[in-house]
Amino acid sequence: MEVIFILIGISLLLAIGFLFLFIRAMRKGQYDDTYTPSVRILFDKAKDNKSNKDKPSTKTK
Template sequence: MYVIFFMIGISLLLALGFLGAFFWSMRHGQNDDLYTPSIRMLLDDDLTTPAPVSEK
């Protein structure tokens, strides 16, 4: 019976930890823009020209 109370306590602490992490991420803007990072690799254009290869 004591194991059940222990597991309930651990699960409540774990749930409070995840809830705290969620509120921290919302407060610090971690989920402001979810669309742009997923398409960044498609929009990333490298405008620099490669250095010429010298022939010897």
Template sequence: MSIIYFLITISIFIAIVFLITFILAVRSGQFDDDYTPSVRMLFDDELKKTKTKTK
């Protein structure tokens, strides 16, 4: 029975470590999207053309 308590303690500790690592990665800007703005610039003219055609 003591092994169950040990495994639960270890799994909670690992979960906390992963949570802290995830929070630090989000705060440091690791998940910021750098690719989409450069691609959006390429398709911006097409969006304006379709808007003017519908008017």
């Protein structure tokens, strides 16, 4: 029965720790950029274009 009290104490400490880290991240502005992730998929990266140039073209004229 004592084990359940130890587990409850450890889980409460863990939850308080995660809450503290979340509040600290919010205050530092980690989640302020809401625009960039939504449009990131629309832009091509230079790495993707280089890998396409290495492949031979299968188009026929």
